[in-house]
Amino acid sequence: MxxxxxxxxxxxxxxxxxxxxxxxxxxxxxxxxxxxxxxxxxxxxxxxxxxYGLSRGRFSVLMLLNRSPKGEASPSDLAKGAKVTRATITGLLDGLEKEGLVERIPHEEDRRRLRVRLTPKGRKSLGRMLPKHVSRVTSLVAPLDKKEMKTLTRLLDKVVEGLHGRAKK
Amino acid sequence: MxxxxxxxxxxxxxxxxxxxxxxxxxxxxxxxxxxxxxxxxxxxxxxxxxxYGLSRGRFSVLMLLNRSPKGEASPSDLAKGAKVTRATITGLLDGLEKEGLVERIPHEEDRRRLRVRLTPKGRKSLGRMLPKHVSRVTSLVAPLDKKEMKTLTRLLDKVVEGLHGRAKK
DNA sequence: GGCTAATAGTTAGGGACCTATCGATTTGGA
DNA sequence: TCCAAATCGATAGGTCCCTAACTATTAGCC
The missing domain is CATH 1.10.287 (Helix Hairpins)
Known part of the structure; x- marks a missing residue:
């Protein structure tokens, strides 16, 4: 590309x-x-x-739910967290719900809203893959020594900052 | 994500x-x-x-054609170059052809094959956007000084190498 | 209190890319 | 020489994500 x-x-x-x-x-x-x-x-x-049999989007949703207070969030919150649109969240939840990893629960006070929650199966599923995921992803930078990691972090932050600065103007 | x-x-x-x-x-x-x-x-x-009104894929195809010998390439070559499948190239060429930026020409010796070529319009179009593109893309690293650029390049190469090494084993 | 605005989630439709398969053609080994 | 295998581009169908518009509900202002 x-x-x-x-x-x-x-x-x-x-x-x-x-x-x-x-x-x-x-x-x-x-x-x-x-x-x-x-x-x-x-x-x-x-x-x-x-x-793990998940798409980026679905994985993000599970991760977000996993560390929300009470393992719950609204679709809108998930959309913000995963940086996708609400329409996309609808689709992701459809899939996750069909696989039994997540459930949609009506909101008691506001009938427009939903509460999305990890099912026990969803929680167990995440618990299984998370440790491996963290260690594998972290090993991406394994070729670097400590000092190089810090340098890389600093330089990348600088570049990304420039990006955001430019977007604003 | x-x-x-x-x-x-x-x-x-x-x-x-x-x-x-x-x-x-x-x-x-x-x-x-x-x-x-x-x-x-x-x-x-x-x-x-x-x-520029182009998708990544279409842009890649134009770039690849632009620097092929005689501004020509086969769909298969384009697929390799753009790192997408031949099926995807078919779709990209459909779009580019409809916009008149590219043309498909039968191959004289092998009737399975095609030659894809930039039209004059396609060439002109690219010529208009390329200089701006190069300068804008290059400015991504503008926040860094010379020495930092070299360091960044070195560290990233190291990480990517590690990636490929791991993929092999 | 009642009407307009805003908000929540869904639906409809589109684009880019994928895999698997197809039909046509060419290649190359028996 | 001939026939199976390989190659070429296209097609069919699927996934992920998007934007725009729709429905239901709630909030805010006169």
């Missing part, structure tokens, strides 16, 4: 330098590294989740 | 530390930074592309 994803890094750079003389090649290389790493990481993460 | 995407970083860490005592919190923080940065970056990149 990405930019020059298929070319070896060095060649991609050469091509770009030809097209756009005066380009900052270090910046281009960092960008390429960033975008390709982003792609690869998210793919690995998603593959991880799919190995 | 991500892991504890909605919580402030510090709180997310506290929660995890509670659940899984003995966890390497620096590693977790680096992972969180990586995954959230990855998400944000790809979104920014995609938004960029959509501002």
């Amino acid at each position: 990405l930019f020059l994803r298929d070319l070896p890094r060095k060649e991609a750079l050469r091509v770009l330098a030809d097209y756009f003389p005066g380009l900052d090649l270090d910046a281009v290389e960092a960008t390429l590294a960033l975008l390709t790493a982003a792609q690869d990481l998210l793919e690995a993460h998603e593959a991880q989740i799919q190995s | 991500l892991f504890l995407r909605d919580l402030p970083r510090k709180e997310a860490l506290r929660v995890l530390a509670d659940y899984f005592p003995g966890l390497d919190l620096d590693a977790v923080e680096a992972t969180l930074a990586l995954l959230t940065a990855a998400q944000d970056l790809l979104e920014a990149h995609e938004a960029q592309i959509q501002s």
Whole structure:
């Protein structure tokens, strides 16, 4: 999907330098590294989740419910938490409910609302995969030593901040 | 979508530390930074592309054609280059062809094959957006200085390498 | 109190991408 | 040479997510 994803890094750079003389090649290389790493990481993460038989969205919903007070939340809350639309939550809940991981309960005071709750089965299911998930996902950065991890965190935060700053203006 | 995407970083860490005592919190923080940065970056990149009225996939196809010898490639080549399936390429080409950016030409020697080619309109279209695209995408790493860019590139390469290494075994 | 606004969740329809399969064609080993 | 296997692009059908619009209900203001 990405930019020059298929070319070896060095060649991609050469091509770009030809097209756009005066380009900052270090910046281009960092960008390429960033975008390709982003792609690869998210793919690995998603593959991880799919190995539990869940989609990203469904996994997010379970995670959100798991640490809500009383293991409950409204569909709207879930939408905010999982960063998807309410319409999408409807679909995710349909699936999770059919598999018995989650249940929809009418709200006593407001008949527009629902309370979504993990079933015991849902809770057990999560409990089974969570430890493995945390350790596997964390091992993504295993090739780095402590100091490198901190540096990486700092640099990425800087980049992301710039992103948000730009979005605002 | 991500892991504890909605919580402030510090709180997310506290929660995890509670659940899984003995966890390497620096590693977790680096992972969180990586995954959230990855998400944000790809979104920014995609938004960029959509501002030209193209989807990721279609943009990839145009880019691939643009730097193929003679601006031509087979659907299969495009599938490899864009890292999607041949079935997906069929759909992307349908769209691009309808907009007149691309044309399908029968292959003279092998009647199973096609040659896909940028039309003049497609070439002009790309020429208009490419310079802006390169400069905008490159500016993603603008918050970093030269040395930081190189460090980031190095660390990300390390992480990605680890990823591939793991996939193999 | 009654009517307009806003809010909650769902439905309808669309886009991008996937896997599995198909029909046509070409290749290559017996 | 001929026939099974491989390859090419297209099609069918599924998943995930989106936007827009709809229904039911509640809140707020005159």
